[in-house]
Every structure is written in C-alpha cells, then in structure tokens.
Amino acid sequence: xxxxxxxxxxxxxxxxxxxxxxxxxxxxxxxxxxxxxxxxxxxxxxxxxxxxxxxxxxxxxxxxxxxxxxxxxxxxxxxxxxxxxxxxxxxxxxxxxxxxxxxxxxxxxxxxxxxxxxxxxxxxxxxxxxxxxxxxxxxxxxxxxxxxxxxxxxxxxxxxxxxxxx
Amino acid sequence: xxxxxxxxxxxxxxxxxxxxxxxxxxxxxxxxxxxxxxxxxxxxxxxxxxxxxxxxxxxxxxxxxxxxxxxxxxxxxxxxxxxxxxxxxxxxxxxxxxxxxxxxxxxxxxxxxxxxxxxxxxxxxxxxxxxxxxxxxxxxxxxxxxxxxxxxxxxxxxxxxxxxxxxxxxxxxxxxxxxxxxxxxxxxxxxxxxxxxxxxxxxxxxxxxxxxxxxxxxxxxxxxxxxxxxxxxxxxxxxxxxxxxxxxxxxxxxxxxxxxxxxxxxxxxxxxxxxxxxxxxxxxxxxxxxxxxxxxxxxxxxxxxxxxxxxxxxxxxxxxxxxxxxxxxxxxxxxxxxxxxxxxxxxxxxxxxxxxxxxxxxxxxxxxxxxxxxxxxxxxxxxxxxxxxxxxxxxxxxxxxxxxxxxxxxxxxxxxxxxxxxxxxxxxxxxxxxxxxxxxxxxxxxxxxxxxxxxxxxxxxxxxxxxxxxxxxxxxxxxxxxxxxxxxxxxxxxxxxxxxxxxxxxxxxxxxxxxxxxxxxxxxxxxxxxxxxxxxxxxxxxxxxxxxxxxxxxxxxxxxxxxxxxxxxxxxxxxxxxxxxxxxxxxxxxxxxxxxxxxxxxxxxxxxxxxxxxxxxxxxxxxxxxxxxxxxxxxxxxxxxxxxxxxxxxxxxxxxxxxxxxxxx
Ligand SMILES: Cc1cc2nc3c(=O)[nH]c(=O)nc-3n(C[C@H](O)[C@H](O)[C@H](O)COP(=O)(O)OP(=O)(O)OC[C@H]3O[C@@H](n4cnc5c(N)ncnc54)[C@H](O)[C@@H]3O)c2cc1C
Ligand code: SF4
Ligand code: SF4
Numbered sequence: 152x153x154x155x156x157x158x159x160x161x162x163x164x165x166x167x168x169x170x171x172x173x174x175x176x177x178x179x180x181x182x183x184x185x186x187x188x189x190x191x192x193x194x195x196x197x198x199x200x201x202x203x204x205x206x207x208x209x210x211x212x213x214x215x216x217x218x219x220x221x222x223x224x225x226x227x228x229x230x231x232x233x234x235x236x237x238x239x240x241x242x243x244x245x246x247x248x249x250x251x252x253x254x255x256x257x258x259x260x261x262x263x264x265x266x267x268x269x270x271x272x273x274x275x276x277x278x279x280x281x282x283x284x285x286x287x288x289x290x291x292x293x294x295x296x297x298x299x300x301x302x303x304x305x306x307x308x309x310x311x312x313x314x315x316x317x
Numbered sequence: 318x319x320x321x322x323x324x325x326x327x328x329x330x331x332x333x334x335x336x337x338x339x340x341x342x343x344x345x346x347x348x349x350x351x352x353x354x355x356x357x358x359x360x361x362x363x364x365x366x367x368x369x370x371x372x373x374x375x376x377x378x379x380x381x382x383x384x385x386x387x388x389x390x391x392x393x394x395x396x397x398x399x400x401x402x403x404x405x406x407x408x409x410x411x412x413x414x415x416x417x418x419x420x421x422x423x424x425x426x427x428x429x430x431x432x433x434x435x436x437x438x439x440x441x442x443x444x445x446x447x448x449x450x451x452x453x454x455x456x457x458x459x460x461x462x463x464x465x466x467x468x469x470x471x472x473x474x475x476x477x478x479x480x481x482x483x484x485x486x487x488x489x490x491x492x493x494x495x496x497x498x499x500x501x502x503x504x505x506x507x508x509x510x511x512x513x514x515x516x517x518x519x520x521x522x523x524x525x526x527x528x529x530x531x532x533x534x535x536x537x538x539x540x541x542x543x544x545x546x547x548x549x550x551x552x553x554x555x556x557x558x559x560x561x562x563x564x565x566x567x568x569x570x571x572x573x574x575x576x577x578x579x580x581x582x583x584x585x586x587x588x589x590x591x592x593x594x595x596x597x598x599x600x601x602x603x604x605x606x607x608x609x610x611x612x613x614x615x616x617x618x619x620x621x622x623x624x625x626x627x628x629x630x631x632x633x634x635x636x637x638x639x640x641x642x643x644x645x646x647x648x649x650x651x652x653x654x655x656x657x658x659x660x661x662x663x664x665x666x667x668x669x670x671x672x673x674x675x676x677x678x679x680x681x682x683x684x685x686x687x688x689x690x691x692x693x694x695x696x697x698x699x700x701x702x703x704x705x706x707x708x709x710x711x712x713x714x715x716x717x718x719x720x721x722x723x724x725x726x727x728x729x730x731x732x733x734x735x736x737x738x739x740x741x742x743x744x745x746x747x748x749x750x751x752x753x754x755x756x757x758x759x760x761x762x763x764x765x766x767x768x769x770x771x772x773x774x775x776x777x778x779x780x781x782x783x784x785x786x787x788x789x790x791x792x793x794x795x796x797x798x799x800x801x802x803x804x805x806x807x808x809x810x811x812x813x814x815x816x817x818x819x820x821x822x823x824x825x826x827x828x829x830x831x832x833x834x835x836x837x838x839x840x841x842x843x844x845x846x847x848x849x850x851x852x853x854x855x856x857x858x859x860x861x862x863x864x865x866x867x868x869x870x871x872x873x874x875x876x877x878x879x880x881x882x883x884x885x886x887x888x889x890x891x892x893x894x895x896x897x898x899x900x901x902x903x904x905x906x907x908x909x910x911x912x913x914x915x916x917x918x919x920x921x922x923x924x925x926x927x928x929x930x931x932x933x934x935x936x937x938x939x940x941x942x943x944x945x946x947x948x949x950x951x952x953x954x955x956x957x958x959x960x961x962x963x964x965x966x967x968x969x970x971x972x973x974x975x976x977x978x979x980x981x982x
Pocket of ligand 2: 555559560561562563564565566567600601622623624625626627628
C-alpha cells in the first residue's frame with residue numbers, strides 16, 4: 152500500500168489512547184507487516200482502556216489535538232476481564248457531555264482493535280486522519296489552555312504544598 | 318534536576334532507513350533535562366547494552382529513554398540493563414520508533430519529525446517516573462491442564478513426573494481426544510490406540526494427577542503463580558468412587574440405538590455408556606437426554622443391576638475450586654462443518670458436496686473410525702448406506718482449508734498426510750479397490766513425510782488428480798464426482814462408491830468463551846495466540862498461561878507432543894522458584910484524601926480493593942478507606958479513572974505521567 156505523497160494544507164494532530172494488550176499490539180502488528188498509514192497519529196499506551204480518564208481527552212483537545220482516538224480490546228476480550236466495559240460506559244456519558252459543550256463528535260472516535268487486527272488499526276487511523284483533515288483545525292478548546300489548574304496538573308509550588316498537606 | 322540519557326537505535330537499517338536518527342538525537346538532546354543523547358546501530362546487542370550501562374555511570378544519568386522497537390519486544394531487556402547499572406528499572410522507558418514509525422511511514426521528513434515527537438513525549442514521561450520496588454508473590458506449585466487430548470496428556474504427565482501436582486480437566490466423559498479416534502497414524506502406520514491407551518492409563522494411575530472428566534472450566538481468577546480455578550463437574554449419574562467399571566449396566570440398558578459421537582455417529586451406544594472400550598476413566602455416564610428414566614420416570618434398570626449401587630439419578634452438577642500456579646491450555650480442534658453454515662459464523666459450508674444428504678459422503682475422521690480395528694465395523698471399510706465394500710473411492714482434499722471465499726485462508730496441515738494414509742489403509746483393506754485423490758498440491762514437510770506420500774502413489778496405487786471437484790451427485794447407488802485435472806487439462810468424471818472429504822481443522826466450538834475466561838487472546842479464527850510467533854511459541858501473552866497442541870493452530874501428533882512437553886518445561890521453570898517477581902504496576906490509595914466511597918471497589922474486577930480502618934492513637938475509628946492488595950491487583954487502572962476524589966493511583970501510569978506526555982505533544 153503506497154500513499155500518494157500529496158501536499159496538504161492542514162496536517163491534523165491526532166492523539167490515540169490505546170491499551171497495551173490489544174490495540175497497541177495491533178499497531179505493532181501493522182508495523183511488522185510494513186503497512187503504511189498517515190504519520191499524524193501519536194500513540195499513548197495504557198494498561199487498559201479502563202485507565203483512560205476522560206480528562207485526558209479534554210487535555211488532549213486543549214493541547215491542540217484535532218482528533219482523538221480511544222481504542223482497546225473488543226468487548227469480552229479485555230485482558231483485565233471488564234476494564235473495557237467500564238470504559239465504554241464512561242465514554243458513552245462523556246460523549247454526551249462533549250456534545251453538550253459543543254464539540255463535534257466526529258473528532259472523537261472509539262474503536263476496538265485486537266492484537267491480530269493490524270489492518271483494522273491502519274484503517275481506523277487513516278479514516279480518522281482524513282475525516283479530521285477535512286474538518287479543519289479544532290480551535291474551541293485551545294483558549295481553555297489558559298486555565299491549567301482544572302485539568303488536574305498541579306504545577307505551582309503553592310498548589311503542590313496544599314495538595315500534599317491534605 | 319533530572320539527567321536523562323536518550324539512546325536512539327538504528328536497528329540495523331530498520332529505523333535509520335526512514336528516520337534520520339542523528340537528527341533525532343541532536344534535537345532531543347536540546348530538551349530540558351536531557352543530559353546526554355546519542356544514536357547507535359543495535360541498542361539491544363551486547364555492545365549496545367554495555368554502552369547504555371557505561372553511559373549511565375559515566376554521565377550519572379537519573380533516567381533513561383531508549384528509542385527503538387516496541388516495548389513489547391525489548392522493554393525487559395533495557396530495564397534489566399539499567400538495573401545492572403544501578404538505576405531502578407522503572408526509571409527507563411522505551412519510545413517505539415520502529416513498529417509505530419519507521420516501518421509504517423516512507424517519507425523521511427515526516428518519520429523523523431514523528432520520531433522526535435515520540436521520543437520527546439517519553440522524555441517528559443520518564444521525568445515523572447518514580448522508583449518502584451519489585452513485588453514478590455508466592456508460587457502455588459500445582460498446574461491446571463485444560464483438555465485431555467494427546468497434548469494435555471503429555472503436558473500433564475511431564476509436569477507430574479517432575480513431582481508437581483496436576484489438575485487435568487476434560488470436557489468429555491473420557492480423556493483421549495481425537496488421537497483416540499484415529500486408526501493408524503502417519504508416517505509409521507502404528508496403531509493409534511496402541512500408543513495412546515498406555516498414556517491414558519498412566520494419567521489415571523499417576524499419584525500426582527487429579528483427573529476431572531465430564532467437567533468444564535467455570536471461572537478463572539487470580540494471576541501467575543496464584544490462580545483460583547472453579548471447575549464445574551457435570552452430573553455423571555454414576556458415582557466414580559464406587560463404580561467398578563464392570564459394565565453390566567450398559568449391557569442391560571434398553572436404549573441401544575443412540576448414535577455414538579466417538580464413532581462419528583456411525584456406531585451406536587446405550588444411554589448409560591462409556592464412549593469407547595478403553596475409556597479413561599471407565600466409569601460410565603448417563604446421557605440424560607436419551608435415558609428413559611430421565612425422560613419418562615420409568616426404567617432405572619441400570620440402577621437395579623449395578624452391584625455396588627453406583628448409579629445415582631439424583632446426582633447434581635458440582636463446583637470445585639482448585640488453586641494452581643500455572644495453566645496449560647490444550648483444548649485441541651474440531652472439524653469444519655461441511656454441509657451447513659454455522660450460526661453467526663462468517664464461514665460458509667460446502668452444501669454442494671452433499672455431506673449429510675448423501676450417506677456415503679463422509680469426512681476423514683469417519684474414515685478413521687471405519688478403518689479402526691476397534692471401530693463400529695471392526696476395521697472393515699464398509700459404506701454407511703448399505704454396508705457394501707466400496708470398490709472405487711474418491712478422496713477430496715482442502716475442504717474448507719485454503720478457501721478464502723469460504724472463510725478460511727489457512728492450510729490445515731495434516732490433511733495431505735492423512736489422506737495419503739487413508740489411500741494406503743484402503744489399499745491394504747479393500748483388495749482390487751481403486752483410490753483417487755483430488756488435491757491442489759501436496760504439502761509434506763516433515764521427517765519421512767514426503768517419502769510416505771510418494772509411497773502412496775508409487776507402491777500403493779493411489780491415483781492423484783491435481784484439481785478441484787466442481788460437483789458431485791448421487792446416481793443410483795453411485796456418486797458421480799466431476800472435476801478437472803489441471804495438470805493434463807481435461808475434465809474427469811468418476812463413478813465412486815464412497816467419497817471422503819478432508820475437512821479443515823478448526824478451533825473447538827466455544828474456544829473464544831474459554832479464552833475470555835482465561836483472559837488470553839485469540840486470532841480471527843479463534844485459534845489461541847502465542848506471545849511471540851517465533852520466540853515464545855508456547856506462552857500466552859497472559860503470564861502463567863501456556864499453549865499446547867491444535868488449539869493454537871493445526872498440528873500433527875509429533876508437533877503437538879513437542880509443544881506439550883515445551884509447555885510443561887515452561888511450567889517447571891516457573892515452579893523452580895518459591896517466589897515470583899511481578900511487575901510493580903499496581904494501584905495505591907492516598908489514604909489522606911480517600912473519602913471511602915468505594916467506587917474503586919465496585920469496578921475492580923479482581924476484588925483487589927479492601928476496606929481498611931484508620932484509627933487514632935486511642936483506637937477510635939476515624940474513617941474507613943480503600944486499600945489495594947498489591948498481590949491481587951492486576952494493574953488495569955480502572956479504579957483510578959473511576960475514583961471521584963482522585964485518590965487512587967496506578968504506579969507507572971499516574972496522572973502526572975500521562976498529562977506530561979500529552980503536554981509534550
Ligand atoms: C482425520 C484425521 C486424521 C489424523 N491422522 C493423524 C495421523 O495419522 N498422524 C498424526 O500425527 N496426526 C494426525 N491427525 C492430527 C491429530 O489428530 C492431532 O495432531 C491431535 O489430535 C491434536 O491433539 P490435541 O490434544 O491438541 O487436540 P484434541 O485431540 O482435539 O484434544 C483436545 C481435548 O480437549 C478437550 N476439550 C476441548 N475443549 C475443552 C474445554 N473447554 N474444557 C475441557 N476440555 C476440552 C476435548 O474434548 C479433547 O479431548 C489427524 C487428524 C484428523 C482430523
Ligand atoms: S455403574 Fe455399576 S453396573 Fe455400571 S459399570 Fe459401574 S459398577 Fe458396573
Ligand atoms: S488497578 Fe484498581 S481496578 Fe485494576 S486491578 Fe488494581 S485495584 Fe483493581
């Protein structure tokens with residue numbers, strides 16, 4: 152599979168939050184199979200989709216992500232029995248919230264990619280990149296980057312001290 | 318201030334071909350906190366690791382990032398090296414710039430930028446890494462083996478002979494699996510029963526093997542070294558302790574016409590039965606669906622004739638919990654459903670071949686039962702329809718296998734060989750008979766295998782026709798087989814008396830459900846996946862679980878036995894230590910902030926969260942907080958994402974680390 156070397160005016164930033172056991176391994180398989188896909192995606196590895204806090208997604212958008220992918224084991228295949236079920240429920244609610252806030256839900260994709268599905272990983276990443284490229288940059292959250300604290304980062308000495316004192 | 322060392326690997330040319338590694342090393346060298354950065358041809362090689370260790374000491378590095386292949390490949394290698402240099406292993410991270418970058422992109426500029434960002438992200442992450450102490454857990458030196466085919470039997474015997482207890486669980490009333498059904502085995506044509514039954518008896522008599530037949534795995538909890546397995550022992554209706562195996566009950570049972578699955582339904586059995594005479598254990602079981610007593614309430618003859626009074630109609634399923642430290646999965650295979658499309662399966666059947674409609678179109682395993690001296694015909698090759706000896710027989714290979722359009726693209730590996738075997742057995746048993754084989758090509762790699770196949774043609778008169786069958790239909794008492802001989806380029810038509818289909822090897826039905834209970838992965842066909850296709854072929858990615866036999870992919874007996882012994886060796890390695898080191902990726906509760914809502918406890922699938930009382934010096938209860946048992950925690954982190962007060966943290970994946978990564982991009 153060779154991608155035409157086209158020049159795009161806009162290269163979206165895509166963050167992928169994935170679990171180690173299925174999707175990360177699936178992405179590894181895409182690599183060992185030498186499949187090709189757009190280079191826009193940055194992968195963050197978690198033990199399980201159950202570990203993925205919605206705050207990370209907000210943080211990613213705030214940090215300039217134009218699209219976010221969350222991907223883990225297929226329902227029923229979770230390495231940790233049921234982590235992906237918890238994730239699914241959590242994100243079902245979270246999507247509603249994002250929608251309410253006014254985020255175009257096309258920027259946030261959930262998928263199941265198993266360790267054997269290198270091809271599916273390529274498909275999911277390629278599709279999301281193309282979709283987001285057509286949507287243009289995501290600007291809404293960037294202003295929020297001003298207000299750091301609520302994201303959970305404790306980065307002033309005063310806050311740190313207060314936090315440790317609890 | 319951290320002094321981070323960054324090492325960029327070329328991986329020969331695997332990375333450096335598309336990623337400008339020198340530029341990456343230069344650029345990340347400028348990041349705050351990075352004290353040293355370099356690139357090197359092979360980081361994982363001995364000199365590469367020496368470079369890493371030497372630099373840590375010379376440069377007094379506080380953290381390390383190795384940018385190379387996937388951490389699934391070499392994280393352990395580098396963490397070990399870092400530890401040898403005196404740093405805590407968890408202060409080392411890998412940046413995956415091979416599988417996730419150089420191998421999947423072709424544009425050097427794009428790949429280099431991406432690699433730099435990936436490394437930068439890991440640099441920010443590693444700054445927040447904490448020293449983690451290794452956690453040790455005790456090892457229960459008993460093993461569970463699931464499946465009592467030749468794979469499970471071999472693994473169980475090897476482990477038990479090494480002096481460790483084995484719990485062997487078999488779903489059917491007897492152990493033996495498919496090998497017990499075979500007549501004679503390639504490539505030596507020794508009788509399967511003769512080499513199999515002694516091993517089955519060894520299992521039954523071994524003081525270290527606890528055998529549960531007619532049983533299934535209900536639930537698996539725990540982790541490597543410490544599994545708790547719940548086994549469901551189905552009601553046999555016969556008390557195993559008192560039954561002497563005399564068999565009187567079976568001779569008196571009035572239900573005599575029940576198709577015996579072991580004989581591929583061409584032989585008959587009674588309602589109280591053992592599947593075959595050499596069954597282990599030889600305790601019968603009552604098939605409640607077909608038993609008159611269970612259907613109508615009347616009969617009960619078996620109970621009346623049983624001397625020791627072993628028949629027990631009231632017996633119920635029971636659940637037994639067994640603690641084990643390791644698990645060998647050896648659940649074997651099933652044969653492809655030829656005629657119908659299984660429900661919900663993407664696999665299509667071969668309705669056009671008339672299996673199930675034309676009585677004399679049978680599968681390979683049925684032929685094994687016909688050829689078996691202990692089979693329903695006493696080893697005579699007779700047609701199921703009228704009991705006549707077939708004078709012309711047609712074998713068709715690759716039914717289902719290598720047929721992408723039917724849903725299976727793999728080769729079943731054993732059919733070429735067993736079809737050659739079948740033509741020989743036929744030639745020995747039916748004098749003046751003629752065997753034809755339709756085949757795509759013959760795959761006979763294996764010691765003495767090609768010689769065996771040639772013998773079938775050169776000495777045993779089998780006629781091999783290269784090509785597929787397009788159609789077959791019944792004409793009087795003959796089956797007309799139409800196909801093409803692509804070697805000669807002509808159409809062939811054979812009037813056969815019997816047709817044998819070499820059907821594809823598939824995983825057991827429900828293999829996926831068992832995998833889900835065990836938490837192991839499987840491929841799109843439901844064959845279980847090994848941790849590494851080449852270097853870890855008998856281990857699952859899930860620690861403490863090993864694979865043996867055809868459940869992992871089509872295999873013949875020699876391969877199955879080798880893998881079973883290899884799995885047993887892995888189990889013995891695990892049992893050679895009293896304590897096991899485990900990754901310290903576990904959750905920890907910040908007790909000061911915990912409000913005791915126990916949301917974490919509700920979501921923890923492992924029951925790792927306990928309630929802990931906090932008391933003051935006078936012993937007054939102040940509050941109850943959550944406590945994570947580090948021995949039980951599996952490290953999924955679901956609790957952390959759930960905790961409303963952000964008071965439980967997964968070591969190695971803290972919010973700080975994740976946020977640092979996001980902010981780096
Ligand atoms: C027609 C035919 C002819 C063959 N001839 C030859 C030959 O001549 N020479 C040769 O080398 N190979 C031959 N083979 C291949 C051979 O049969 C296999 O290599 C061998 O049987 C694989 O053994 P196994 O233990 O992995 O699987 P199996 O024999 O399938 O045993 C698996 C066992 O696990 C049990 N089980 C399944 N699921 C569960 C569960 N959930 N819980 C508990 N128990 C479970 C099953 O009941 C079974 O007893 C032939 C195969 C076929 C189909
Ligand atoms: S159940 Fe009774 S009659 Fe039947 S084999 Fe056992 S001892 Fe004999
Ligand atoms: S990380 Fe939390 S939810 Fe997951 S196993 Fe450990 S205690 Fe349970």
